[in-house]
Amino acid sequence: MPDAVVARNLTRRFGDFVAVDDVTFSVATGEIFGFLGPNGAGKTTTIKMLTCLLAPTSGDAWVAGADVRTAPREIRSRIGYMSQMFSLYADLTVAENIQLFAGLYGLRGTRLADRRAWLLEMAGLAGREHLMTQDLPLGWKQRLALGCAVMHEPPILFLDEPTSGVDPTSRRHFWDLIDGLAAQGTTVFVSTHYMEEAEYCHRLALMNRGRLIALDRPRQLRGSLGQPVVELLVDDPARAVEALRAAPGVLEAAMYGRAVHVTVAPGVAAEEMVFQRLAAAGRRIDRMREIEPSLEDVFVALVRREGGAVVG
Amino acid sequence: MNVRRLWAIARKEAIQLRRDARSLALAFALPGALLLLFGYAISLDVRNIDIAVLDQSHSEASRHLVDAFVASGYFRVAERLERDADVQHVLDRGEARLVLVIPPDFARGLGSGRPRALQLLLDGSDANTATIAQNYAEAIVTRFTGTLGDRRALPIDARTRIWYNETLESRNMIVPGLIAVIMSIIAAMLTALTIAREWERGTMEQLVATPVSRTEVVLGKLLPYVAIGVIDVTAAILAGLIVFHVPLRGNIVLLAVLTLLFLVAALAWGIFVSAALKTQMLATQAAILSTYMPALLLSGFIFSIGAMPFALQAITFAVSARYYVVITRGIFLKGVGLAVLWPEVLALVAFATVAISLALWAFRKELA
Numbered sequence: 001m002p003d004a005v006v007a008r009n010l011t012r013r014f015g016d017f018v019a020v021d022d023v024t025f026s027v028a029t030g031e032i033f034g035f036l037g038p039n040g041a042g043k044t045t046t047i048k049m050l051t052c053l054l055a056p057t058s059g060d061a062w063v064a065g066a067d068v069r070t071a072p073r074e075i076r077s078r079i080g081y082m083s084q085m086f087s088l089y090a091d092l093t094v095a096e097n098i099q100l101f102a103g104l105y106g107l108r109g110t111r112l113a114d115r116r117a118w119l120l121e122m123a124g125l126a127g128r129e130h131l132m133t134q135d136l137p138l139g140w141k142q143r144l145a146l147g148c149a150v151m152h153e154p155p156i157l158f159l160d161e162p163t164s165g166v167d168p169t170s171r172r173h174f175w176d177l178i179d180g181l182a183a184q185g186t187t188v189f190v191s192t193h194y195m196e197e198a199e200y201c202h203r204l205a206l207m208n209r210g211r212l213i214a215l216d217r218p219r220q221l222r223g224s225l226g227q228p229v230v231e232l233l234v235d236d237p238a239r240a241v242e243a244l245r246a247a248p249g250v251l252e253a254a255m256y257g258r259a260v261h262v263t264v265a266p267g268v269a270a271e272e273m274v275f276q277r278l279a280a281a282g283r284r285i286d287r288m289r290e291i292e293p294s295l296e297d298v299f300v301a302l303v304r305r306e307g308g309a310v311v312g
Numbered sequence: 313m314n315v316r317r318l319w320a321i322a323r324k325e326a327i328q329l330r331r332d333a334r335s336l337a338l339a340f341a342l343p344g345a346l347l348l349l350f351g352y353a354i355s356l357d358v359r360n361i362d363i364a365v366l367d368q369s370h371s372e373a374s375r376h377l378v379d380a381f382v383a384s385g386y387f388r389v390a391e392r393l394e395r396d397a398d399v400q401h402v403l404d405r406g407e408a409r410l411v412l413v414i415p416p417d418f419a420r421g422l423g424s425g426r427p428r429a430l431q432l433l434l435d436g437s438d439a440n441t442a443t444i445a446q447n448y449a450e451a452i453v454t455r456f457t458g459t460l461g462d463r464r465a466l467p468i469d470a471r472t473r474i475w476y477n478e479t480l481e482s483r484n485m486i487v488p489g490l491i492a493v494i495m496s497i498i499a500a501m502l503t504a505l506t507i508a509r510e511w512e513r514g515t516m517e518q519l520v521a522t523p524v525s526r527t528e529v530v531l532g533k534l535l536p537y538v539a540i541g542v543i544d545v546t547a548a549i550l551a552g553l554i555v556f557h558v559p560l561r562g563n564i565v566l567l568a569v570l571t572l573l574f575l576v577a578a579l580a581w582g583i584f585v586s587a588a589l590k591t592q593m594l595a596t597q598a599a600i601l602s603t604y605m606p607a608l609l610l611s612g613f614i615f616s617i618g619a620m621p622f623a624l625q626a627i628t629f630a631v632s633a634r635y636y637v638v639i640t641r642g643i644f645l646k647g648v649g650l651a652v653l654w655p656e657v658l659a660l661v662a663f664a665t666v667a668i669s670l671a672l673w674a675f676r677k678e679l680a
Contacts, residue, residue, distance in 0.1 A: 051521050073523060081521035085514035091331050092324065103320025104522040145518075 002065060004029045004156050004187035005050060009059035012045050019045040021210035022059070027189055027203075029155070032182045034201030035191035036299070041207040043191040044084055047160045050189070051081045064156055077105075080149035084160040088145050090134035094125050097133055097148060105152035119147035122177060139170030146177060150186070157181065159190040163197065175200045195296045206299055213302050221298050225263065227251075229293045230270050232260040233286040234278065243281035249273055252301055263293070263301055313531075317524050321532025325506065329536055338501045339540045343494040347548055350490050351483060351556050361445050362390035364408035366399060371419030377430075380456050381412065386448045399433060409435045410445050422460060484559070487552040488640035489613035491545055491571070492633040495578050496607035498541055503582030504599035506533050507675070508592045526675045530587075530668070534579050541575040552644075561647030567640070570657060574636040577664035578603060580671050581632070587674035607633035632663045 005027040012020040020042040027033040035043045048054035050063055052072035061068045064078040088097045098119060102112050120126040123143035133141065142162060150157060159178070163171040175197065182188050182202075190201065198204050199218055206214040206221070214221060234240040237260050244253035244260070249268040254261055264270045271288060278285055293301075329335050363381065367374050381387045390408050393399060402408045413431035422428055432449055434442045507529075510516035519529065549567070552558040560567075582599050589595045609615060610624065611633035617625055628634045635656035642648045642656075650657065 053517060053521060073525075076521060077523040079521070081518070083514060083517045083521070085517075087514040087518035089324065089328065089515055090513075091328050096324070096327055100320055100324045101522065103323070104317050104519075104524050106314070106316060106523075108316075 002029070003027060004031070004064060005033070005189060006062045007046070007050070007059070008061070010046065010049060010056055010061050011058045012042075012049060012054065013057045018210050020049070023207075023210075023212045024059075025205055025212060025215055027187060029187050030182065030185050032178065032188045032190065032200065032202045034198050034204040035189070035207060036193070036195070036198045036204050036295070037191075037207035038193055040209075042210040043207055044160055045210075046207075047158050047189070047191060051079060051158050052076060077152070078154055078156060080152070080154040080157040082145050082149045082157075082159045082162050084164070086138075086141055086145060088133055088141065088148060091132070093130050093132055094120075094136070094144060095129035097144065098129075098151070101148040101151050107151060115151050115153075119144075119151065123147045137170075139166050139173070142166055142170070142174060143177065146174070150181065154186070156187045156189065159188065161191055161193065163192065163194065171197070195294065195299070198295050204295070206302060208299075208303050208306075211306075213306055214298075218295060221295060222293050225293045225298055225301055227264060227266050227268075228270055228290040229297050230262040230264070230274055230288060231256075231291045232262065232274065232278075232288050233258065234260060235284040235286070239281065240278055240283050243277055243283065244274065247273070247277045250277075252297075252304055254300060256296075261291075261294075261297055263297060313525060313527050318528045318532045318535075321524065321529055322535040325533050326536040326539075329502075329540075335502055335505070339498060339544070342497060342501075343544045343548065346494060346497075347487075347490060347551055350486050351551070359386060360388045361386055361410060361441065361448075362408045363387045363410045363412055364391040364393055364399070364402045365389055366393040366396070366411065366413045368416045369414045369418035373419040373422050374414045377414065377453075377456055378412070380452050381449070384448065384452050386445070403433060403435050406435070409438070409441060410449065412449075483556050484645060485641060486613075487548070487556050487558045488644040489611065489637045491548045491552075491640055492574070492611055492636040493604070493607045493613060494544055494548055495541055495571075495575055495636070496603045496633055498537060498544065499578035499582040500599035500602075500604040501596065502540070503533070503537050503579045504586045504595040505592050506537075507583060507586035508590050508595040511590045512592060526672055530580075530583055530671050530675060533583060534576070537579050537582075538572070538575055541579065542572070545571050545575070558644060560644050562643030563649060566649060567643045570636075570639050570643075570653075570660070573657070573660050573664060574632065574639075577632050577660055577667055580664060580667035584667055584671040584674055587671055603633075606631040610634065611637045613637050632660060635659045635663075 003026040007026070008024050010020055010023045011018065023042070023046060035046065037043055045054065049056050049068060050061055052068050052075055055069070063075045066074040066078070068075060089100070092100065098116055102108070102116070107115060117126075120129065123140065123146070125131075125140065125144060128136075133144065136144065146159075146162065149159075163174050166174065171194075178188055178190065179200065192198060201218065203215065203217055204221060205212055214224070216224065232240065237255050237258060240260050241253045241255055244250050244262055249265050250262060250273075251265055252261075252263040262270070262274055264273060270290065274288065275285065329339070365378055367378065378389065382389060387410070391402055393402065393411070399411050399413065403411060411431075411433040413433065415429055415431070418428055418430065430453065432446065434446055436442045507516070510519065549560075553560055581603060585599045585602065586595045589598055606627075607613065610617075610620075610628045610631045612628070613633070617628050617634065620628070638656045639653050639660075642653050646652075
């Protein structure tokens, strides 16, 4: 089966600023492909180029087999798109929004009735068709937007930070819906800056400052660090991070809530080294254990390894 | 182009319009208010001009002359003066716009062929009214001289007839022109918002990610506003005929067709402005500057284009309302048809074509 999305050396500049810098990847059909990175990493710009909302400065991209430069109309009829900002019509009712997008996607007759029923059921909006969209809770709005984006059962779905601002329960519900769509064969291309959401993706592309810095399955990415992460609870996390960063053999030390995560170079006895450094700095360690690196640890370590700073 | 998609856009736009109180007010209340304002309150006619009379003659002839002024309907005697010094006083205080001074020897030898003097003093601070009052006054005096049976003083008997607007009612010329202004407001205030609003709210991004084409969006958005325009124009025409008794001498079907043409041109211009500027604030201001103001000031609606300085006259060629004002007045008052109006019709066709092309172009630019 051909790849659903292919990007080759895709680049977009805005004046002197390179928003997307020579990015190459491909997305297999039926995959949930995650685009992960802080704000300003180039995720939205990439998605806009793939959905033909923005022309690439250089490089090429194909979506559903069609070239984004020459065949935007074909691509638009084969994709669903949900933009970052909530972008249904707030002053239309649920039913009116559905009718609008059904009209734009050319749905009618029994297919329209079937899809409408499916959408209302999926979004939990059955019986609420006549509510004004602006009065819906954000989680429901998001599900309605998803429903409108997939009314025409597109083979590829682009979601640009679909869950930003939504509460964790709604977010979970949303991802269940995405899982369901993927199970039915829809390719899902989704961007997020929630690290925990990345775990839902089959494969992840890590973006920083317009560049693609890693691309793999979540499990492989976590394993790619090649060294354990030490999690600490200390009396003064800020001072502890400061002391550890100055130590030779420490790749990264950062605060995660009240805890401190420390990544050390391969071959270094992590716990022993940390214990000695903090003792020398006069810090009290309340707890210390080795944990599996989170995607965030991996992300931070990869950015360091590239010698750059994390944007955002 | 797909009619189903165009219809989906038009339907959605109509629903939004129906729910937006501000747009509805602009669409219906403002044109109504303008019609009443211009139809009733603002009259360019000069009637009941206040005059003061200093009659030093105290003769039967002088009384007849003053009666002639009053009987004309244009003048009203506000004050009768006794002394020369009062003349300055009434003009200074604006108690009269014109002072008629009849000298003591006015009646003596009147009708004998010997010219008699008469003094008219006018308040020139309102030059327009002063000129009109002067013309009326001279006409009255001329006619009065005629009644004296002395034809030698008046070798030419000019009998003026004013065509198309026999009674020189300014209302007759204002109501047809006003329709052009009302349409320009709809274009400026309503359509200018429509695309900019979608960019600001982010809905345009969702819209253009669907297979809808820009032609479908532009035309779909035009349709509801054309409908509103048709309602407004129909109401304005009916009000003109029934309330203001403006004569409709030409073909009403031709008027309807050409009105539609003007509507499309004006609305497409509003959409172009909206698509090009992308923010509601800028788009509204640009639309007011580029349609409403020129329609009011440069269309010949109030100020005659022929009397403008050359540079301004040149600008009026780019004001679509200018052509429509000629068309409405031509059909309403003169009863003329395409044989006379074809240059204006061609100009409007060109304007509409250019405006739609610009709207499509500005819209495409954004999608890159």
